[in-house]
Amino acid sequence: MVADLPPHFRAALDRRACQALAHWGVANQRPELLKYRENAVFSVQLADGRPAALRLHRAGYHGEDALRSELQWMAALGDGGLAVPQPVATGGGQLLVALPKEGAFTAQHADVIGWMDGEPLGESGKPLAHSPERLAQIFSTLGASMAEMHTLADRWIPPDGFSRPSWHADGLLGQQPLWGRFWDCEGLSSAQIAALSALRNDLALQLATLPTPAKDFGLIHADLVRENVLVTESGVTFIDFDDAGHGFRLFDIATALLKNRREPAYATIEAALILGYRSRRNLTDEALSWLPLFLVLRSLTYIGWFAARPELPGARERVLRYADETLALAEEQGFR
Template identity: 80%
Template sequence: MSALPKPFRDALDNRARQALAHWGIAGQEPELLKYRENAVFRVHLADGRPAALRLHRAGYHSAAALHSELQWMAALGNSGLAVPQPIATTDGRLLVALPEGGAFAAQHADVINWMDGEPLGESGKPLSHSPERLVEIFSALGASMAEMHNLADRWTPTEGFWRPTWDEDGLLGDRPLWGRFWDCEGLSPAQAMVLSALRGDLRRHLATLPTPAKDFGLIHADLVRENVLVGEAGVKLIDFDDAGYGFRLFDIATTLLKNRREPAYGRIEAALIAGYRSRRALSAETLSSLPLFLVLRSLTYIGWFSARPELPGARERVLRYADEALALTKELGFT
């Protein structure tokens, strides 16, 4: 995490304490862990237990969407899956609205329980585990992902439940969830031209998916290395900020994409699929569409960084992710 200017950091800490007052624990120094989509702090509850405070990015998700995220995490946790659980305020709310003030627009905050474990890895850095340990981890991750999909299919959301939809429109429509990757700021004219043509090709591929590959329902949508915690007891899934309705292959592709250059990738992919199949059906016909979803996932990063020019190196990343996505497209036979 890049160092924030001290005046802003001080204001951010004060904003965190403003939120913590709703849980009756404002008299502490919150520890900033991440400042990206959300500002995430490690805090302590009144009984001393650690927890995570999230200050949500203003305007990114509605109150209904955030309530729904917390509701689904609670349902998964109640069914035995290792995911964060929401913690209510002193007056019983799971989500609080913070008014506009100072450097901050109106935004929402929540507190979830602390999840022990170490992140599986960090994007752009080689995984540190042995190949044998990676097989254990990705097998457990595949099983947890499949169980999450099973639980989602059995669960009935309450009225008003809303989460984004990672369908054809959410990925390739005029207003994709993570941005118009084919004509966003920062692309070269050549990249924009090829990506625009690719978008049309991918829409045709999605329209002709084999029936088993159309498995669709609630997904995590961002099970990258940083969102998988590893410990002796197995794996834990965190950061449901982008969870919504989508193709189950999109979850699998998201986990695999950033590991494709790992020396042990063949074992990683086989372990993830075997773990998934231990809990949920996944046919060879379904897996034949995995390359399509690897490409779709790679394209999302272009729009994501283009929409966040304030992040360090955002423009360079847009260009790099565009080149990487087009190289992957060629490698997997889509051009």
């Protein structure tokens, strides 16, 4: 999506990035724009030569308390031994800085986090490049790291004022879901609207009947897609905690699996991830039997997310495609 941005907007983003970097005393550099979605993410260099990532947060998406809480949780996971980016304070000790309204930009926040080595596990829409044997290793490690993250979250006592979104029933299926009203998005056909509305009601009933083992709920990453899992020779790293919050642990598992379901080695991928997870944390067969529900719930989120961002290239087409894909998945999983 970076390549599709208009040149004048790219230039404005670069200037905004340098404005933010002045707070870290390193404004005299040319930051490299890596990603433009919820945040504009840049590769930068700190005063001591260390690589880092600057994030310009999307105005209005998360408030100051939520952004600070994200950094606090990342720091806590790092203290617990998990390989995740760590916040970098300004010379004045701030983890988060406020940037004023200026030019094309409304008031927003910025932060800097440590650079994490590794290559993304893959890219959405493209086949995974690793062999089945390597995929088994990667997803086993991913599952174990995810389980460790959940356990560290349960042990951690958040500080006063900690605030992150909740991927609970209302956050997924309520009148104002976290990622948008997927059942009445602009551009959907009347047939899609009717089918998605009926599916929403069905899933709400299913979610209300979850047995205790499937109700494992706490802080989760919420977006462990391929691009947010970096692979190294020795393990995996989780990045992009922008959507982290309180949610069902099965939602994290479903997110890591959903976009890989058409891979030839999917059976290997799923088995390895579950085996890795169970090596660090309890996951009963009864709980796992509800994974199809969370696969469909996760698939629904993409519809509303893109509908709320019509400025992104191909957004309308993706809304229609994700609607059809989700309805097909729901039927496949026995929910239609």
